[in-house]
Amino acid sequence: MPKVVIAGAGLVGSLNACYFAQRGWDVEVYEYRRDIRTMDHVPGRSINLALSQRGKCALEEVGLKDYIVEQGVALYARLVHNIDGKTFSRQPYGQPGEHIVSINRRHLNEVLITQAESSKKVRFFFEHKVRSVDLDKKELHVSFIGGSRIPKPGQSASSAKVTDIVVKADLVIACDGAYSAVRKSLANQPRFDYSQEYIGHGYLELNILPKNGEYALEPNVFHVWPRGQLTLIALANRDKTFTVTIFAPFSEFENSMSNPKDVESFFKKNFPDAYELLGRDHLLDTFRRVRPQALVSIKCRPHDFGNFVLLAGDAAHAMAPFYGQGMNCGFEDCLVLKEMLDACNDDIPKTLKMYSENRVRDAHTIIDLAMYNYEELKDLVNHPSYKLRKKIDLFLNWLFPKTWIPRYSMVTFTRMPYHKVVEERQWQDKMLSRLQYSFASIAAVLAIVAAYSARKHGVL
Amino acid sequence: MPKVVIAGAGLVGSLNACYFAQRGWDVEVYEYRRDIRTMDHVPGRSINLALSQRGKCALEEVGLKDYIVEQGVALYARLVHNIDGKTFSRQPYGQPGEHIVSINRRHLNEVLITQAESSKKVRFFFEHKVRSVDLDKKELHVSFIGGSRIPKPGQSASSAKVTDIVVKADLVIACDGAYSAVRKSLANQPRFDYSQEYIGHGYLELNILPKNGEYALEPNVFHVWPRGQLTLIALANRDKTFTVTIFAPFSEFENSMSNPKDVESFFKKNFPDAYELLGRDHLLDTFRRVRPQALVSIKCRPHDFGNFVLLAGDAAHAMAPFYGQGMNCGFEDCLVLKEMLDACNDDIPKTLKMYSENRVRDAHTIIDLAMYNYEELKDLVNHPSYKLRKKIDLFLNWLFPKTWIPRYSMVTFTRMPYHKVVEERQWQDKMLSRLQYSFASIAAVLAIVAAYSARKHGVL
Numbered sequence: 001m002p003k004v005v006i007a008g009a010g011l012v013g014s015l016n017a018c019y020f021a022q023r024g025w026d027v028e029v030y031e032y033r034r035d036i037r038t039m040d041h042v043p044g045r046s047i048n049l050a051l052s053q054r055g056k057c058a059l060e061e062v063g064l065k066d067y068i069v070e071q072g073v074a075l076y077a078r079l080v081h082n083i084d085g086k087t088f089s090r091q092p093y094g095q096p097g098e099h100i101v102s103i104n105r106r107h108l109n110e111v112l113i114t115q116a117e118s119s120k121k122v123r124f125f126f127e128h129k130v131r132s133v134d135l136d137k138k139e140l141h142v143s144f145i146g147g148s149r150i151p152k153p154g155q156s157a158s159s160a161k162v163t164d165i166v167v168k169a170d171l172v173i174a175c176d177g178a179y180s181a182v183r184k185s186l187a188n189q190p191r192f193d194y195s196q197e198y199i200g201h202g203y204l205e206l207n208i209l210p211k212n213g214e215y216a217l218e219p220n221v222f223h224v225w226p227r228g229q230l231t232l233i234a235l236a237n238r239d240k241t242f243t244v245t246i247f248a249p250f251s252e253f254e255n256s257m258s259n260p261k262d263v264e265s266f267f268k269k270n271f272p273d274a275y276e277l278l279g280r281d282h283l284l285d286t287f288r289r290v291r292p293q294a295l296v297s298i299k300c301r302p303h304d305f306g307n308f309v310l311l312a313g314d315a316a317h318a319m320a321p322f323y324g325q326g327m328n329c330g331f332e333d334c335l336v337l338k339e340m341l342d343a344c345n346d347d348i349p350k351t352l353k354m355y356s357e358n359r360v361r362d363a364h365t366i367i368d369l370a371m372y373n374y375e376e377l378k379d380l381v382n383h384p385s386y387k388l389r390k391k392i393d394l395f396l397n398w399l400f401p402k403t404w405i406p407r408y409s410m411v412t413f414t415r416m417p418y419h420k421v422v423e424e425r426q427w428q429d430k431m432l433s434r435l436q437y438s439f440a441s442i443a444a445v446l447a448i449v450a451a452y453s454a455r456k457h458g459v460l
Numbered sequence: 461m462p463k464v465v466i467a468g469a470g471l472v473g474s475l476n477a478c479y480f481a482q483r484g485w486d487v488e489v490y491e492y493r494r495d496i497r498t499m500d501h502v503p504g505r506s507i508n509l510a511l512s513q514r515g516k517c518a519l520e521e522v523g524l525k526d527y528i529v530e531q532g533v534a535l536y537a538r539l540v541h542n543i544d545g546k547t548f549s550r551q552p553y554g555q556p557g558e559h560i561v562s563i564n565r566r567h568l569n570e571v572l573i574t575q576a577e578s579s580k581k582v583r584f585f586f587e588h589k590v591r592s593v594d595l596d597k598k599e600l601h602v603s604f605i606g607g608s609r610i611p612k613p614g615q616s617a618s619s620a621k622v623t624d625i626v627v628k629a630d631l632v633i634a635c636d637g638a639y640s641a642v643r644k645s646l647a648n649q650p651r652f653d654y655s656q657e658y659i660g661h662g663y664l665e666l667n668i669l670p671k672n673g674e675y676a677l678e679p680n681v682f683h684v685w686p687r688g689q690l691t692l693i694a695l696a697n698r699d700k701t702f703t704v705t706i707f708a709p710f711s712e713f714e715n716s717m718s719n720p721k722d723v724e725s726f727f728k729k730n731f732p733d734a735y736e737l738l739g740r741d742h743l744l745d746t747f748r749r750v751r752p753q754a755l756v757s758i759k760c761r762p763h764d765f766g767n768f769v770l771l772a773g774d775a776a777h778a779m780a781p782f783y784g785q786g787m788n789c790g791f792e793d794c795l796v797l798k799e800m801l802d803a804c805n806d807d808i809p810k811t812l813k814m815y816s817e818n819r820v821r822d823a824h825t826i827i828d829l830a831m832y833n834y835e836e837l838k839d840l841v842n843h844p845s846y847k848l849r850k851k852i853d854l855f856l857n858w859l860f861p862k863t864w865i866p867r868y869s870m871v872t873f874t875r876m877p878y879h880k881v882v883e884e885r886q887w888q889d890k891m892l893s894r895l896q897y898s899f900a901s902i903a904a905v906l907a908i909v910a911a912y913s914a915r916k917h918g919v920l
Contacts, residue, residue: 179648184647187644187656188639190658190754191658191710191754192656192658193655193656193657193658194654194655194656195653195654195655195656195657196647196652196653196654196655197653197655198650198651198652198653250651294650294651
């Protein structure tokens with residue numbers, strides 16, 4: 001059986017391990033961090049994620065969908081909090097029953113590692129950093145960094161051992177995240193297109209605790225406080241807390257939230273109801289401890305190298321979080337790869353070529369959509385024309401459930417390739433503008449007929 | 461006096477050394493290659509370059525302009541070679557007297573190194589590779605690689621010594637080219653935007669030798685054979701040879717130029733007159749020895765890091781060669797930096813901030829213009845509407861020499877910031893379309909008056 005080496009035991013890496021175990025391949029996973037199942041606190045990354053159709057389909061393939069969905073909180077609509085702190089408007093995500101699921105990142109990752117490890121074909125190597133890849137020799141250069149980052153009592157950091165290992169493989173899947181070391185080691189490959197683009201906004205995570213042992217807000221909706229350049233969102237967790245995220249321009253963080261007094265008045269003014277629920281102490285404590293984090297979009301082409309390496313997940317396509325598709329797209333990568341390996345009878349060069357040719361376009365599309373969706377989140381949610389379009393879309397979708405699917409629904413509730421979503425939306429836009437034109441023509445004809453008739457009858 | 465370290469002794473690095481020597485700073489230049497003045501053959505990079513106004517101004521500042529221009533060949537127009545191999549059309553670059561200068565890269569580089577070295581403030585370290593930069597400690601990590609690449613007789617490559625050195629500095633200017641090691645070592649800096657994009661075309665250089673001791677083609681024009689996706693160009697050298705470059709899609713190189721027979725018939729068909737001058741043997745020999753090279757555009761933001769490092773030249777903004785601005789833009793970097801150091805009284809943090817805020821926008825603009833100009837070169841040169849616009853531009857420029865300058869002239873014959881060139885062109889486009897609209901309105905009024913008058917006089 002071929003041997004696949006996976007760089008990274010995050011969400012996409014560990015799901016890929018499950019897939020290849022099912023395939024019967026020998027699987028080795030090298031992960032920089034310690035086993036998160038043994039850690040008290042996992043640093044970095046957002047606490048919860050929205051699982052939607054693409055992610056669900058990918059989990060179903062390894063028999064985990066129902067279990068994971070049960071562990072989450074279903075969200076059926078956006079609930080927009082107005083600035084008065086008292087009134088709201090509700091926008092269903094799709095047709096009745098359609099929903100996304102708020103999931104705890106760490107729990108999901110732990111389930112995936114445990115599932116992968118339950119196969120005899122899979123071996124995990126924690127505290128092993130993949131440093132680079134040699135395409136000619138088909139090998140990886142890995143460093144064992146055990147103990148180097150968290151020295152034990154009586155051990156200095158410098159006494160930690162670093163051991164370099166060379167690992168042979170038939171295929172490498174780089175799931176080592178947005179700052180992928182594997183991708184970096186391939187950055188000089190001929191004709192490798194690459195871009196990293198930071199958006200002007202940063203984010204910071206906060207918490208809303210339960211109130212009298214119950215959710216402090218309605219749990220089964222996506223809470224959003226759109227305020228132009230600023231946006232606050234809240235997603236429910238199973239422990240009755242909410243994870244709250246503020247998105248704001250870095251300049252806004254620097255100018256309006258640089259000291260406790262400013263933070264307090266800023267939240268009171270912009271998010272009065274959220275301020276009450278977050279609580280002054282928690283708010284100020286978080287702003288004192290944590291710096292706002294940057295958001296990056298990463299695009300590259302191709303995703304495959306030398307019939308040997310494939311980039312997947314954030315290593316191939318880090319995106320802004322505004323469409324809730326980062327994890328879903330990464331999980332779908334695993335499923336697409338599996339489908340193509342099936343189609344190519346496990347021929348690695350053929351599969352990688354086919355995968356890259358198809359998936360690059362879809363990845364670029366969802367990265368752009370994710371950026372664009374921020375415009376919606378931050379402003380358009382409150383814009384009358386946006387609301388009208390949303391209503392027209394849902395009405396037409398109700399009339400023609402198979403042919404007229406709103407863009408959000410195509411992305412979130414189907415597995416239609418992302419680039420097709422955009423084509424479909426362009427067709428819808430054309431239809432709507434023709435319809436408008438027809439309405440205008442009919443109105444004009446009616447007006448002329450009315451005028452003519454009025455004149456004929458001596459009214460004008 | 462402050463100490464500046466320059467990474468790279470290429471064109472931009474060695475010109476920067478001249479500038480800082482003039483400023484009285486201590487200058488150290490670390491260059492990966494051996495001293496090119498001692499080499500028989502300098503590998504890589506194109507043989508000749510087109511020097512225009514921005515480059516000339518930058519050379520003038522260090523007293524080298526006249527000397528360098530004298531060593532080149534002035535080009536006053538494009539000469540388009542038609543596919544029949546017999547007819548041509550001539551397009552002047554600007555007003556009479558305006559011209560660009562074809563310059564030999566190696567000679568120019570040698571003159572710049574010698575000029576810089578003539579100052580006691582400057583020290584060159586050849587065969588020293590700058591590997592990375594430490595922003596906190598304000599130091600560079602450099603490896604001496606002397607002898608490692610070209611082992612002497614009796615010495616094996618592995619016996620060459622590699623010594624690591626730490627160099628302190630007040631300022632680092634990274635002029636280490638498109639694949640800049642300094643830039644790479646800073647790629648993880650927070651919010652560093654970066655993109656590398658390869659175009660689908662490759663290029664390959666050829667030569668036309670003198671004929672009976674004279675230039676085989678008219679020397680004082682830029683020769684171009686535009687053939688849609690394919691383009692051939694030729695620039696004269698002082699030794700009466702021409703450097704000829706073919707640009708073609710990589711797929712075209714693979715499909716139509718993969719064996720001697722194909723190369724021959726390809727050139728005979730597309731460039732019959734050039735084929736005669738290149739000669740069959742030289743053509744086939746070059747295609748056998750050399751693979752087509754890729755072309756990359758590199759953009760990044762910012763160009764400065766930690767009040768310590770500045771990227772300049774290709775390290776900051778590699779671009780396609782189609783506007784002949786790569787070197788000119790890099791030379792202008794030196795001049796812009798000098799102007800800003802003057803304005804900021806040598807305050808390094810203030811200068812770097814001001815430089816990056818201004819120069820990034822201009823660099824991005826010329827990179828886009830350089831890509832766009834390929835569209836012109838490859839096709840529009842032969843397009844009637846392009847020719848018409850060119851004529852209107854030159855006519856209006858003749859009428860209003862100060863206010864109406866064609867885009868090519870603004871880029872090539874002025875020092876107007878590149879982003880202003882684009883703004884100016886947008887204004888010109890608006891004026892022309894208004895003019896068209898006015899002409900159409902006047903024509904319509906005239907037609908109505910004519911019709912009315914005809915009717916009045918009983919003609920209609």
